[in-house]
Amino acid sequence: MKGHWWSCLLGLLCMPAGVILSTWTVSQEPMSISQVRLNTSMRITCSTSLSETMGVYLHRSFHGKNDVVFLALDKGQVTKDTIAENFAGRIRIVNEQQTAEGYRFTWELSLLGLDDTDLYYCSWVYFNSEKGNQETRSSNGTIILVRESDPREQCRHNIDGLVFIALSVTAFTAILSLIIGAVVVRFKRFKKKFRPARDVRRPRPNRPQHVCPHQTVQHYPYLITSENPLDFRGIL
Template identity: 50%
Template structure:
């Protein structure tokens, strides 16, 4: 939708200089308003003029590298030769206009099998010779054609459907997140109830260090000898 509005604003502004030329009253084009068309649909543009003896008629598109669409070589408003460019071959049908007045003549161009790339400003340019036999051109006001994938009703419904889808997705995600948090909390509580601290295994008794007894045979013998000697002296 934003792209469509952007195209409408830009193309509308660029049409303003063409409307000044329209005030000359020598070239006209219809429809002059913006048209919203579906993909693969058809659109009609009618180019008319009050020139008495135009030499030819071009139909251009403003915003494209290949601007030419068709050229009609005219003689008293009869097509003696026409050139349709490759992009519109098989998609363009030209007929004499039926809606112009007696003092105007023109042609109707039917563009069929429209695609998104056909969104553009289309305008007509008439060739003629002035009183001094110089070639001149006069362009008519442009017709803006905007192609979009869906019709107006579908385009209006799409934002509502998108909003409902987004809200539903957010709601579903929130519910799933809450369920996950609740399950996680319940599992944590159950784990705390069943949790028992682990008792470390008893340590093995440490071996006692026993100091060995040292015998001194020579010392004992010596002491015993002294005692015996003392005893013997007393006896004597």
């Protein structure tokens, strides 16, 4: 599709000057780049104020300048001759009108495919009575870009996706904020009610007391325990 884009843009820049200068007697609508979806339809309206018009061609420019369709005009009778085989059964005349100024035709191209992307323009065949010969006048073209999806619909889908992501992020942030707030409130309540436990010292085990054995006085009946030499109790 990028190749078609560049081809169409280069085609607009390189259009023959004669085509642009001759549009004062012929016109075409729409005169812009038209983006359509795959398998849809597109209408092109061509009109002219030329007298003695003999017919009108619908050309496509970037595929060998092929003739898509030709309408022969003979005394007000219109004969359609579809030239391009790939457009057989896909072109119909929606509106034809003959006015005092000339002719006006609207073609509808249906079931457009990716290969139908091109620059389409009308070329009117008329008889120049002053020169006595047959001439043609072409209108500015209409670029038809066939895409698999409508760019506006794709852009809308992208916007919807961004909105969904933004809403998801917002919801996640809100839920996370609520959770954090609940944890903070609970922590404050716990801190307010918290009372540190006192350090209870365990009683030391009672050490066994060292009991000295009682000293008993041993009596030795034959031992003199008195320093008095006159004491005979030890002897008796």
